[in-house]
Amino acid sequence: MAAPGPAGAAASPSPQPPQLPSPFAELVKSPSGLEKVVLRGSRNCCVEVYLYGGQVTSWKNDNGEELLFLSSKAIFKPPKAIRGGIPICFPQFGTHGNLEQHGFARNRFWTIDNDPPPLPANPAIKAYVDLILRPSEEDLKIWPHSFEFRLRVALGPSGDLSLTSRIRNTNTDGRPFSYTFAYHTYFSVSDISEVRVEGLETMDYLDNLKAKERFTEQGDAIVFESEIDKVYLAAPSKIAIIDHEKKKTFVVTKEGLPDSVVWNPWDKKAKAMQDFGDAEYKNMLCVEPASVEKPITLKPGEEWKGRLALSAVPSSYCSGQLDPLKVLQG
């Protein structure tokens, strides 16, 4: 029996934080009061995932260098989604439907899922966390479908970050549902005018700045001189973001996600966003593996899987040595 406290009342044990299956994952409270899971890898390698939005907000390499962009003006207070990292757009990407822009998953509280159905085993991955989102009564009023959305965030031994989403239709009334989806990934870059994206040249895209009209990308790799908001269709499974100044290449690998959005608000839109610094557009680029053009449809009991894997490798492109095909084909 517990010993009585000073006032004679039984001492209540201090609440224990939930145990996570990975010894390299820890649940902590951020200064904003929101909870986040910290995944630790070798040396200074580290990933942070907020339960709010199921959102990765930080990915650091061995040297402790931040690889994702998070706005200095990001608001960590519901219902605002956190500006930066990797927001999850579900069940709607952008304005492709009647829901709020980018759907509601990014501003809901997810919970830790300590007993998810197994994923293919990868013994090399020691730092991971599984989250789950189910719709609330309120959510069912705006999107009348029952679902389970399981998200695994994993930090690989060489510092690679992967996100695996599994979405299951749990409707009991026999109805299918359809959705669009994106991993709205904000990369940190040295200077947007020194960046090029390879893998999307010659692709068809829908231009969000031109009423979603369809065009074909011309010429070489994508470079940035003004606002861009394009949905590249049937994009390849590997895309390279080459940062000349940092001599770094991000390799974005996607599975189950045919499209890829590329977004930078540039100066005018940056100024109009309350949670984004006026000049921050220079230091970020969104490349967002997505399924936008053709919504995904699931019948009751069916499950969809979409995976994003990110790695950051040194590049020597500025000296003209890098063969883009080597980056894209491994």
Ligand SMILES: O=P(O)(O)OC[C@H]1O[C@@H](O)[C@H](O)[C@@H](O)[C@@H]1O
């Ligand atoms: O401000 P939000 O809702 O986070 O959206 C940011 C941008 O997200 C991009 O994915 C969209 O293509 C843009 O049209 C949008 O402006």
